[in-house]
Amino acid sequence: xxxxxFAEGLDEGPRExxxxxxxxxxxxxxxxxxxxxGLYALQHRGQESAGIAVSDGxxxxxxxxxxxxxxxxxxxxxxxxxxxxxxxxxxxxTTGSSRWENAQPTFKTTVSGGLALGHNGNLVNTxxxxxxxxxGDRMGATSDSDLVATLLAREADLSLEEAIARVAPxxxxxxxxxxxxxxxxxxxxxxxxxxxxxxxxxxxxxVIIASETAALDIVGARFVREVEPGEMVIVDAHGLRSRxxxxxxxxxxxxxxxxxxRPDSDMAGRNVHAARRSMGRMLxxxxxxxxxxVIPVPDTGYGAAAGFAEESEIxxxxxxxKNRYVGRTFIQPSQEIRQLGxxxxxxxxxxxxxxxxxxxxxxxxxxxxxxxxxxxxxxxAGATEVHLRITSPPVRWPCFFGIDMATxxxxxxxxxxxxxxxxxxxxxxxxxxxxxxxxxAVGLDANRFCRACFNGEYPMSLENDxxxxxxxxxxxxxx
Numbered sequence: 001x002x003x004x005x006f007a008e009g010l011d012e013g014p015r016e017x018x019x020x021x022x023x024x025x026x027x028x029x030x031x032x033x034x035x036x037x038g039l040y041a042l043q044h045r046g047q048e049s050a051g052i053a054v055s056d057g058x059x060x061x062x063x064x065x066x067x068x069x070x071x072x073x074x075x076x077x078x079x080x081x082x083x084x085x086x087x088x089x090x091x092x093x094t095t096g097s098s099r100w101e102n103a104q105p106t107f108k109t110t111v112s113g114g115l116a117l118g119h120n121g122n123l124v125n126t127x128x129x130x131x132x133x134x135x136g137d138r139m140g141a142t143s144d145s146d147l148v149a150t151l152l153a154r155e156a157d158l159s160l161e162e163a164i165a166r167v168a169p170x171x172x173x174x175x176x177x178x179x180x181x182x183x184x185x186x187x188x189x190x191x192x193x194x195x196x197x198x199x200x201x202x203x204x205x206x207v208i209i210a211s212e213t214a215a216l217d218i219v220g221a222r223f224v225r226e227v228e229p230g231e232m233v234i235v236d237a238h239g240l241r242s243r244x245x246x247x248x249x250x251x252x253x254x255x256x257x258x259x260x261x262r263p264d265s266d267m268a269g270r271n272v273h274a275a276r277r278s279m280g281r282m283l284x285x286x287x288x289x290x291x292x293x294v295i296p297v298p299d300t301g302y303g304a305a306a307g308f309a310e311e312s313e314i315x316x317x318x319x320x321x322k323n324r325y326v327g328r329t330f331i332q333p334s335q336e337i338r339q340l341g342x343x344x345x346x347x348x349x350x351x352x353x354x355x356x357x358x359x360x361x362x363x364x365x366x367x368x369x370x371x372x373x374x375x376x377x378x379x380x381a382g383a384t385e386v387h388l389r390i391t392s393p394p395v396r397w398p399c400f401f402g403i404d405m406a407t408x409x410x411x412x413x414x415x416x417x418x419x420x421x422x423x424x425x426x427x428x429x430x431x432x433x434x435x436x437x438x439x440x441a442v443g444l445d446a447n448r449f450c451r452a453c454f455n456g457e458y459p460m461s462l463e464n465d466x467x468x469x470x471x472x473x474x475x476x477x478x479x
Contacts, residue, residue, distance in 0.1 A: 019045035019211045020211050021039055026205060032052060036088070040069050045260070049091045050089065050103075052081055055181070057182060060113075064104065085235075104143075106145055106146050110160070115149065115160055118145075120174075121194060123144040129144070133147055164186060168190075176195040176211065176227070177189075191246040195401075197211060199224045199233060201222055206221070209235070212262055214264050230249075249459070252267070254438065258276075258279070263276060279304045279441040280303065280306060284310075284312040293359070295320060295360055296360075297363075301361045308359060317352055348380075356384060357385035360387065365395065387428055395411055400458070405453060412424065
């Protein structure tokens with residue numbers, strides 16, 4: 001995987017692969033600005049590159065570049081993207097390095113025209129798929145998404161719909177896809193439904209497919225339903241219809257509720273903010289603390305910290321201020337600035353912290369380095385005690401399905417006890433939410449979720465798909 005720009009590297013939290021957005025509007029409607037704002041709402045899911053593809057019914061135009069949505073697109077660029085249907089993508093790489101060739105949407109020519117594709121997730125059988133594709137059609141791209149687009153282009157001799165129906169069952173892993181040709185929009189979700197995908201509608205009949213409901217809200221669309229696991233939805237001049245290509249085996253990523261999704265999104269019929277608040281209340285029951293103030297680690301800790309405060313009757317307050325303008329940058333800092341580390345993103349409110357015993361609520365601990373810096377920063381600001389409370393169980397296993405988590409040997413909780421982790425972080429106490437408590441807080445059947453990063457139980461077999469050496473390394477074992 002390519003090295004990360006410095007400012008992005010400050011945030012050691014797990015990163016999601018991508019956000020996707022698709023729209024079909026009545027002919028004569030211009031949709032580029034809808035896509036722009038939809039991607040803006042999904043920026044948290046990927047900050048390496050952004051792209052839009054549109055069609056006017058006759059040809060597809062693609063614009064993609066490295067950078068944030070607001071850096072890639074301006075008014076003039078959007079005006080040049082004319083068409084009534086299109087897709088958009090914002091990317092964080094998990095398969096394929098961070099470079100322009102791997103930015104999406106991916107475009108391919110077919111026997112009848114062209115297709116564009118945006119992918120959220122990660123495939124585990126890329127070696128098998130790459131063997132089918134060969135090297136001739138890759139154009140420098142190294143992502144699993146490009147493999148899928150190439151396979152679809154080869155199969156699209158009859159129609160893109162039939163190509164999807166033939167190719168999708170060959171894919172193994174996580175994929176929520178938006179795909180388009182000159183006249184039709186498609187949404188495709190893997191049989192496990194690992195990554196989210198939903199459908200919305202505007203009053204004029206415009207249909208939208210997006211990773212999260214927050215992207216529907218920003219363009220004024222009404223939520224219709226989620227794309228079901230193993231389902232393809234098709235949108236064209238005849239309306240919205242559905243086609244199933246595989247039997248559903250739901251295993252939605254529970255980490256979406258913990259960290260990845262926006263709090264104002266709904267998933268599986270549950271509001272993310274409400275779920276996080278419930279996690280905080282459950283955490284206070286399972287891991288109580290004697291303290292003066294509950295503070296969140298911005299931003300995903302807010303709802304849970306409020307819930308913890310409610311349940312514990314310890315006052316809620318803010319103790320860390322986030323610099324919301326620290327985005328992705330290619331400007332390398334001096335050594336002196338690099339040593340500031342987390343302070344570029346977070347700064348303590350000394351008047352709130354000084355002389356107080358703190359409960360600090362965060363969503364997860366992956367490597368532990370940033371959490372350790374936060375604890376030290378709070379102590380320097382005058383906190384007398386720092387009690388860490390985490391709204392998920394210890395992350396002990398890597399994710400192969402689209403979250404950029406470390407190999408198992410790099411996960412701090414993989415081989416250390418809770419007490420050993422606490423000692424490394426320098427906290428006075430450390431308490432995690434149990435897996436049972438997490439599932440209860442989300443309020444849905446445990447069997448609907450993938451919980452592999454917590455318990456190592458993956459929803460599909462991996463040994464025969466990932467290259468053996470890579471698989472063993474990611475699990476922290478010797479080849």
